[in-house]
Amino acid sequence: MFTNFFYTLKNYGLPVSLNEWQSLLEALEAGLAGSSLIGFYYLGRAMLVKTEAHYDRYDMAFAAFFKDIETPEGLPEKIWEWLNKELPELEVTDEMRRNHRQLDLDELKRMLDERLAEQNEEHHGGNRWVGTGGTSPFGHSGYHPGGIRIGGMGRNHSAVKVAGMRRFQEFRTDETLGVRQFQVALRKLRQFTTRLDGARTELDLDATIDKTCDNAGRLELIWNRPRENAIKVLLLMDAGGSMVSYSRLCNQLFTAVNRANHFKDLKVFYFHNCIYDWLYHEPQCNLNNYTPTEHILNTLSSDYRLIIVGDASMAIYELMRVGGVVDWDLYNDRPGIEWLNRLRRKFEYSVWLNPVPKQYWTWTDGAYTINKISEVFPMEELTVDGLDRAIKSLKNRQAAM
Amino acid sequence: MSASIKAYRGSSGYIVSDELSNSVNIAIALKKPLLIKGEPGTGKTMLAQSIAESLNMDLIIWNIKSTTKAQEGLYVYDTVQRLYDSQFGDGDVANIKKYIKLGKLGESFTAPRQVVLLIDEIDKADLEFPNDLLWELDQMSFYIPETKETITAEQRPIVIITSNAEKELPDAFLRRCIFHYIAFPDPDTMESIISVHHPKLERKLLDQAMETFYLLRNVADIQKKPSTSELIDWLQALVVGGINPSRIKKELPFLGVLLKKNEDLDTLLQQMQGKGNTKNPGVLGRFR
Structure with a gap:
């Protein structure tokens, strides 16, 4: 009877599996919906929807499917x-x-x-x-x-009305990519240590047995160093105005990178549109809190993986001219492109991730600068696939052009 | 059937919405784990305590940390202890059982009565952690190869899992759970929650504090929004400090109780002064 509801949910983009649907039918059989539409609404939501981001879709599907069923209202x-x-x-x-x-x-x-x-x-x-x-x-x-x-349980809350209120709209995200998917992609960046440093905390069973045998049975424990990821990452993120529309996407990536505790070292800096003399510690790009780009170039070793995230879209002078920096009260002696080239030459493992979909690159506002920058850095779009490709290219040293 | 379902309706120290108690009862009836998500401070952990209390069951808490492995929840085989014992001839080394220590999950399976098992903050653990527990949570049993024993739950524990949404959980795991998102309480619900903790609060103080609190939550760009537990602490501070209700909104006393991040305090101060720019001209001079 409800099978069509299943397909309605699917049409609204809810990833409902057959298993869950069957459990729902079992629950209905057991009378858990309390024979009311509102009961069914909550039961279905608890069993079929597994993230608050999808609550809104469920509400919409529910309202669409049950819109003709109304509990009597307008009674005195x-x-x-x-x-x-x-x-x-x-x-x-x-x-x-x-x-x-x-x-x-x-x-x-x-x-x-x-x-x-x-x-x-x-x-x-x-x-x-x-x-x-x-x-x-x-x-x-x-x-x-x-x-x-008339009334009783569910009064004032006709299920269709509850669904119609769409209280969970703000949780809606266009979930083409989740943090998790990013994390899975980032995992591929693992490269284990050669066990040269770190504390010996892991029991080496084979060596212990050997040693104990050598000692004619007197136990001697041998400890080993656990394998750890040796990858070091330098992440530079554009926090400029044109990035606002991608902030959600970038946040997800940032969260994923940040949670990825398998990096040996992770440094994150922000820049405004293009990279000049200053790399900021906060997305607000406050001049109270920055590290000179020169300092980064001089102190970080070249085995850092450099990931730059930005839309690469800016005015041409911002990239090419001396003094082209967009901030009113700043002045740059070298054009942005020169800084990018210096970074690229220093960090041979590097990639530029662009949240602008690749199909737009040739004609969008910043097409000229996107093109210019992709001559310097290998550029990938910021999607799971793009990140995958980016990670692959980060594994290999690529000489600057 | 309906008579055998234990219905959870909240407990004296914990206000529960109909939606939530509904989800809890569904999870209990279907014998599936209940996954609770929500902003920090919406009482996710408290829920398990309240369920245990109201259904008169014991509560077993398994706190997840970033280093927790799924195996630890089942059992730990203390090989090193056994090796040492064999070395020095302490105890009966042939009895492997002696060196098998059950974890929290194992404990909840072997408990003589049905218990509530809280797996707290599952998202803290490694990405694969939830996947490693799929079978055990589904079947409520696991095998110990060392002793050739299978531990099976006689009474399926009521499993409550909380997540702070720091990480996305794997789909296969989600499919097996009942899911509930605790929305941030609206002012009415908040009042009844507060009345549980501070039953004798002055009306005026409460009104002023609540208004300020929801105002603060609505300030844009605040990274860590104050939560219920912080509001409760703040009210306590206001009462103890003997603050005059009319001063609350103007002076925001004890603000540190509500906002825990320096950046948030700065943001708030900036917005209150109506200035969005903190660039310091003294520092800028160097770049001209």
């Missing part, structure tokens, strides 16, 4: 008040079941209108009036095999 406020009183559960007997024939919906609606016209006080129990308990077809907490439930 007073009736809600009558219905709001709690009652103990009603015992249902076979006799009661027999006494009630199934009413069709139109007939019920008509009867409800009549009752509403006649009724002018609260009723709880009984079999005719709108109220809680009892066996009247109208109201809640009562028993009637085909009545209209």
